[in-house]
Amino acid sequence: MKWFHRLLVAATLFLFPSVYSTSEAQFIKDIKRRAEEKLKRKAGDKVEEGIDKTIDGTGKKKPDGSGNNSGTASSDKTGTANKKGGAVVVEDDANANANATPTLKSYSKFDFVPGQKVVAMEDFGQDAIGDFPAKWNTNATGEIVNLDGQQGKFLMLSKEGVFMPEFITKLPDNFTLEMQVFCNPEFSFYSSGLYFMFAALKDRDKEFGNYKMYGQANREAVEVSIHPTDAGGNRGHSTFKVWVDNKETIKNEASNSKFHAKTHNQVKVSIWRQNQRLRVYLDDEKIWDIPRAFTMGKDYNSLLFMMGGTHQAIDRYVIGSIRLAIGAPDTRNKLINEGKYSTTGILFDVNKDQIRPESFGTLKDIANVLNENAAVKVKIIGHTDSDGDDAANLELSKRRAAAVKSALVNEFGIAADRLETDGKGETQPVGDNTKPEGKAQNRRVEFVKM
Incomplete structure (x- = not known):
């Protein structure tokens, strides 16, 4: 029958070439259109699963993020929810990913030290899944999502536009900014990078939308971008620019291995301003250290996130755990002269006493002061926020200290007999436990000179 069909097609082409070629072309177009629509539907269904499975490394379903990410205690270590006052605290490993878990030792070159006071903390806890966050503005769209393997909520960005957290209105001479960034593992080189811009806006409501990927726009900003796929596809990519009076005065670009869609599609971004100097870190790697990035005396008052278009429908960025702190840590003066130093820069896995590796810079700073003042002894006191059970929080704070x-002692060589420990749980708050930034201030470690 196949030979008969081929003969029939050949005869039809010979006798009626235009008629057959037209119908055949239309038939092929219809098949292609239906296939493309099917692929788009399938991609839309799978995009979140693709992000989540790579982040988790297993594809297993984990808690849906309805609990908080406060780092306070839960009733056990098996994922059981612990209810208090209507809130649900879910035990989970905040560091779950497909890569080897980093350690303090692996962060030995990480010199980032968070600012002294947390002034803004965005965990999107007040927003509903599927909504654009209420405290943000945009000229595009985005939506709040959960991610498998991660507690809390996150903001997903997949459209060209600018996204501004309206509650951040001041970026002083000394500040630090930290956040988590994720992407899907198939992210295309031809899709846009994710941009962080520290802008000086005269009219925030009207001007923020002028910061766009293409076309002329008035800009007064320091700009950093990250992209998870470089031209070769084997690394990630980053750019840096300084805009003064709508002109690029400094710019550069470089590849890096810390944010790469195929092998490392989640990254901790840490940004540190000290007067004119800007340092940018991806996980433990410093990718930029620019001594003259910021213009002294200029009022940088806005943080903007920006992205251009995407090459494929599944490409998107997800951001969360945004933390802004101000002030330069004054460890030596506070501890030696004033007798007490308090820091929120020592971070722990959720509901655990496991120190997270990005705490290395803060621990090293404290160790340096103790090494320079060998006669000084200190008491280390742990504190938590008010989420979770009171007794469990007290015990957790002691274990963290x-x-x-x-x-x-083990990583920095401080003599054990110079250090005592204690924990106060949630009993001595310094911030408002009803607000994310207040909770972040309460989750602290104090060093008291004895």
């Missing part, structure tokens, strides 16, 4: 002592 002990973990800090252990790190100072």
Whole structure:
């Protein structure tokens, strides 16, 4: 029958070439159109699953993020929810990913030290899944999502536009900005990078939309971008620009291995301003250190996130755990002269006493002061926010203080007999426990000179 069909097609082409070629072309177009529509539907269904499975490394379903990410205690270590006052605290490993878990030792070159006071903390806890966050503005769109393997909520960006957290209105001479960034593992080189811009806006409501990917726009900003796929596809990519009076005065670009769609599609971004100087870190790697990035005296008052178009429908960025702190840590003066130093820069896995590796810079800063003042002894005191059970929080704070002592002794060589530990749980708040930034201030470690 196949030979008969081929003969029939050949005869039809010979006798009626235009008629057959037209119908055949239309038939092929219809098949192609239906296939493309099917692929788009399938991609839309799978995009979140693709992001989540790579982040988790297993594809297993984990808690849906309805709990908080406060780092306070839960009733056990098996994922059981612990209810208090209507809130649900879910035990989970905040560092779950497809790569080897980093350690303090692996962060030995990480010199980032968070600012002294947390002034803004965005965990999107007040927003509903599927909505654009209420405290942000945009000329595009975005939506709040959950991610498998991660507690809390996140903002997903997949459209060209600018996104501004309206509650950040001041970026002073000394500040630090930290956040988590994710992308899908198939992210295309031809899709846009994710831009962070520290802008000086005269009219925030009207001007923020002028910061766009293409076309002329008035800009007064310091700009950094990250992209998870470089031209070769084997690394990530980053750019840096300084805009003064709508002109690029400094710019550069470089590849890096820390944010790469195929192998490392989640990254901790840490940004540190000290007067004119700007340092940018991806996980433990410093990718930019620019001594004359910011213009002194200029009022940088806005943080903008920006992205251009995407080459394929599944490409998107997801951001979360945004933390802004101000002030330069004054460790030596506070501890030696004033007798007490408090820091929110020592971070722990959720509901655990495991110190997270990005705490290395803060621990090293404290260790340096202790090494320079060999006669000084200190008491290390742990504190938590008010989420979770009171007794469990007290116990957790004591274990965290002990973990800090252990790190100072084992990683930095401080004599154990110079260090005592204690924990106060949630009993001595310094911030408002009803607000994310207040909770972040309360999750602290104090060093008291004895």
